[in-house]
Amino acid sequence: xxxxxxxxxxxxxxxxxxxxxxxxxxxxxxxxxxxxxxxxxxxxxxxxxxxxxxxxxxxxxxxxxxxxxxxxxxxxxxxxxxxxxxxxxxxxxxxxxxxxxxxxxxxxxxxxxxxxxxxxxxxxxxxxxxxxxxxxxxxxxxxxxxxxxxxxxxxxxxxxxxxxxxxxxxxxxxxxxxxxxxxxxxxxxxxxxxxxxxxxxxxxxxxxxxxxxxxxxxxxxxxxxxxxxxxxxxxxxxxxxxxxxxxxxxxxxxxxxxxxxxxxxxxxxxxxxxxxxxxxxxxxxxxxxxxxxxxxxxxxxxxxxxxxxxxxxxxxxxxxxxxxxxxxxxxxxxxxxxxxxxxxxxxxxxxxxxxxxxxxxxxxxxxxxxxxx
Numbered sequence: 001x002x003x004x005x006x007x008x009x010x011x012x013x014x015x016x017x018x019x020x021x022x023x024x025x026x027x028x029x030x031x032x033x034x035x036x037x038x039x040x041x042x043x044x045x046x047x048x049x050x051x052x053x054x055x056x057x058x059x060x061x062x063x064x065x066x067x068x069x070x071x072x073x074x075x076x077x078x079x080x081x082x083x084x085x086x087x088x089x090x091x092x093x094x095x096x097x098x099x100x101x102x103x104x105x106x107x108x109x110x111x112x113x114x115x116x117x118x119x120x121x122x123x124x125x126x127x128x129x130x131x132x133x134x135x136x137x138x139x140x141x142x143x144x145x146x147x148x149x150x151x152x153x154x155x156x157x158x159x160x161x162x163x164x165x166x167x168x169x170x171x172x173x174x175x176x177x178x179x180x181x182x183x184x185x186x187x188x189x190x191x192x193x194x195x196x197x198x199x200x201x202x203x204x205x206x207x208x209x210x211x212x213x214x215x216x217x218x219x220x221x222x223x224x225x226x227x228x229x230x231x232x233x234x235x236x237x238x239x240x241x242x243x244x245x246x247x248x249x250x251x252x253x254x255x256x257x258x259x260x261x262x263x264x265x266x267x268x269x270x271x272x273x274x275x276x277x278x279x280x281x282x283x284x285x286x287x288x289x290x291x292x293x294x295x296x297x298x299x300x301x302x303x304x305x306x307x308x309x310x311x312x313x314x315x316x317x318x319x320x321x322x323x324x325x326x327x328x329x330x331x332x333x334x335x336x337x338x339x340x341x342x343x344x345x346x347x348x349x350x351x352x353x354x355x356x357x358x359x360x361x362x363x364x365x366x367x368x369x370x371x372x373x
Contacts, residue, residue, distance in 0.1 A: 025267075027080070032181030033061045034071055035080070035266070039176045040256035041189035044246045046238070047224055051193050061182055065224075072259060073222045082260045085220035086245060090140065090361045092253040093205070093213055094370025097123070097140040097361060098147055098166040099302065101133040101309070102158075109134075115157040117357040121150050125357035128273065128350040133163065133309065136273075136350075140361040142369035163309060169283070169301040172291035173255070177263045177318065191257070197247040203370070208236060210371040212244060213253075217363045219260075263318055270319035271352040274329055275311035277304075282339045283313060289335050290315050295328050311348065325351075 027035070033056060043051040049065040056063050063071075075081045090097060104112040109127075116122055116137055125137035139150055151162045178186050205213065211234045221229040227245065231238040248254040278286055283301050290313075291299040298316040315332055319325030329349055336342045 027179070029181055030061060030063060030067075031071060031075060031080075032179045033059075033183050034063075034068065035075070035259060035261055036178050036181065036183040036186045037061075037188040038258040039178075039186055039261065040258045041191045042256075042258040043190040043193045044227065044242055044249065044257060045194040046228070046242070048190075048226065049224060051190055055188050055190050056183075059183055059188065069222065069224060075259070076222060078265075079262050080265045082262045083219035084222050084259050085218075085226075086216050086248075086257045087255045087260060088213060088217050088363060089253055089255050090363055090366065092251070093363055093367050095140065095142040095366030096144045096147065096166075097138055098164055100137055100139055100151065101163045101165060102135050102154075102160050103132050104135045104158075104160065108158075112158045112160060113356045116154055119150055119154065120362070121146070122357060123359055123361045125355075126271075126352045127354040127356060128352050130348070130350050135356070137357070138361070140366070142365040163305045165302040165305075165309075167300045167302060169287065171287035171299040171301070172296055173298055175263075175297040175318075176294075177261045177266050177268050179266060191246075191249060195243045195246045197243050197250070199247060199251045204372045205367060205370055207371055207373055208234070208240075209244065210367045212236070212241065213367045214364050216245070218360075220257075267320040268318040270317075270322065270325040272317045272319065272325050272329065273350045273352075274315045274317060274332055274347065275350065276313040276315070276336060276342075276347045277310045277345075278313040278336070279340055280312070286313065286336065286339055289338075290332055293328075293331060293335075295319075296332070310345075 037056060038052060042048060045051055047065070049069045053063050053065040053068045056068070072081070072084055076084055113125065113135065116135065117125055121139050121141050123138045123140045125135065127134055128136050139147055141147055141150065147164065151164060155162055176186055178184055212230070215230055215234050220226040223229055227242045228238045231241040245254065245257065249257065287299060287301060290296060295317055296315050297318060298314070300314045302312060302314055304310055304312050317325060317328045319328055333342060333347070336347070
């Protein structure tokens with residue numbers, strides 16, 4: 001089997017345009033330090049940019065709180081960042097999401113993509129390199145039973161079968177895109193600054209918690225007092241907002257707070273989904289080993305589909321060049337080989353060739369369905 005990768009003479013941006021350039025080459029040393037430092041662990045306090053600037057100064061980066069605020073604002077304005085704020089863990093908020101694959105015939109590809117994308121439950125949709133399953137999308141719903149309904153509708157509209165691949169086990173979800181420069185390991189963590197609330201063993205949300213999640217899902221205001229601004233927007237007490245976000249961080253409802261880079265702007269144009277036919281008895285051992293690789297952003301155990309899809313293990317990588325991606329995939333391959341003799345038929349790499357839809361997972365309905373007064 002020949003493993004193929006995408007042609008990276010151009011990269012596809014989120015608005016469907018193509019570009020040969022990346023912004024990372026023009027970023028200053030301080031900008032690089034900011035991006036590396038705060039892809040997580042941003043302070044949850046009244047004036048977070050003061051604590052964050054102090055943390056950078058402790059690592060040799062000379063910057064004031066005002067300069068840090070303005071740099072993040074500019075990086076966001078220039079689309080170097082997708083947003084600034086909390087990365088909400090949708091699974092912990094309520095509802096469910098699943099990965100789905102299907103075949104879109106070449107002569108009907110655009111119409112099939114349009115039919116799929118017209119469903120508001122479809123959050124992400126990518127064209128990927130595969131001789132049969134060339135369209136991959138995420139369905140996000142408030143009620144798990146709704147998944148089957150959506151897929152049935154898509155099959156009726158397109159005349160194509162869908163293959164549902166729900167997550168059976170998660171080994172890693174941590175998409176960090178680090179740059180050459182200061183704080184290259186991204187190891188600043190200010191999340192322990194501020195309140196230390198006790199986690200609550202409760203799966204549902206209260207109405208105020210729902211309002212908070214809906215307000216921050218698209219990002220925080222880039223201001224001196226972002227949490228106060230959120231409190232004003234939802235008519236809540238600022239101290240409650242700060243304590244609740246800190247608690248959600250501890251409970252896993254929020255994965256992290258910080259800057260969320262636009263990885264295409266940083267040059268990470270190689271989006272490779274590696275898939276493996278791992279012996280079932282080895283999944284529990286191999287999962288943590290692969291997930292420990294710093295460049296693996298997502299790592300899951302998913303179901304096979306007989307006679308159509310033989311792979312049960314997914315590891316997503318992102319690279320800045322074909323060569324870098326090949327090296328990273330080889331490192332995954334070496335881990336696999338430590339546990340069983342991997343043949344060419346045991347794996348594949350599906351690189352994205354086009355973003356068909358990327359709206360993010362809408363949490364409004366999922367949070368509301370999981371809210372108890």
